[in-house]
Amino acid sequence: MKKRKINVRLIHNPGAGTDEKYKKENLIEIIEAYNYHCEYTSSKSQALKDISAATDFIAIAGGDGTVRKTIMDLLEQKLKSKRPIAILPLGTANNIATSLGLSADIKKNIGHWSDYKLKKFDVGQVTGFNNDAYFIESFGFGLFPKLMQELESKNTEKADSPNDEFKNALKTLLSITEDYKPVKLYVQTNDKVIEKQCLLFEVMNISSLGPKLTLSKDADPGDGYFDMVIVEADQKELLQKYLIQYLNSEEPEFPIKPVKVKSLQIQWDGSDVHADDEIVKGYKGEELHISLLNSLIEIVI
Structure with missing residues (x-):
């Protein structure tokens, strides 16, 4: 039986980062190259709207503010759209990703998704x-x-x-x-x-x-x-x-x-x-x- 692709909802801050290789089209291409199905949405829109029941986890590409905004939106929804969250740090400080020991290397982070562990995170x-x-x-x-x-x-x-x-x-x-x-x-x-x-x-x-x-x-x-x-x-x-x-x-x-x-x-x-x-x-x-x-x-x- 063919293995089902993991479904990723990518929430991307298009204004984050200065590296052109991590713009919208390139991020989608990198994620799908690792055999994931990527559903893109901008953090500037209603990023959690109509999230599919088949979505396995949410990937946030941006800085600390984008991570915070997404988590606050989840709380506003009373965690209705709750999924595990993967962080792709594209901000200036990236304090959250650093505190979690996540690499600043986006491809390396995505490569680890195939064998990921879940870390509990308090609010x-x-x-x-x-x-x-x-x-x-x-x-x-x-x-x-x-x-x-x-x-x-x-x-x-x-x-x-x-x-x-x-x-x-x-x-x-x-x-x-x-x-x-x-x-x-x-x-x-x-x-x-x-x-x-x-x-x-x-x-x-x-x-x-x-x-x-x-x-x-x-x-x-x-x-x-x-x-x-x-x-x-x-x-x-x-x-x-x-x-x-x-x-x-x-x-x-x-x-x-x-x-x-x-x-x-x-x-x-x-x-x-x-x-x-x-x-x-x-x-x-x-x-x-x-x-x-x-x-x-x-x-x-």
Whole structure:
């Protein structure tokens, strides 16, 4: 009996990547050369609409934003179109793929699909806003969302390369850190209460965020835990030293040890908040609850 072809729904961000060989027609050709049936859709459209019952898994060709958008769309559908997800990293940072140990070599990734394993992937949920927020990379307060706001107001398209873009972001973060006023943070976990003046608070689901900053090198998005990272006011110089070393391509290890948590209640007296790559607007110090939706997604590795 002839073996049935595996059906792949390819969700492609046509604006991701600079390599012409990974444009629409070429991606389809590569996937079908490995004897898969490829159904193409752009991430700019309703990518999960009319997904066939025969679809074996979803392949996402794009950056972290495209991966996030697809997973958020799945959650919006209450996981009706849930399939294992394969990631073909075509973005600038590709923090999610890097945290999962996936190769940047697209052909190599596709070649592994014939003998793939599934990796459980957790999703974070934040309640206390008018509408619940979800995250797959990180949720936090302070310096990082402030950096996002600064970069939004600048034209980053002038950067000659991804490396230049990362360096510009790091320089901006270093400048912000110099003058950022510490803000009172309240955190309650299962076994402790923390009240500190802080510069940065991040709940990490993966190891890195933004311009490839590895704040929690051992974070595992499928272990049923978050990694909580807090930079207190008196740790400002430690953070600055780390950023300078990173700018100088020294590959330093982040100097502040993260804490493993499953859930937490938090309150922040500031207004700089983000969920993944989105700035959360309108936060006014409400108490928030962060919980972990364990193994909600499966990733092809």
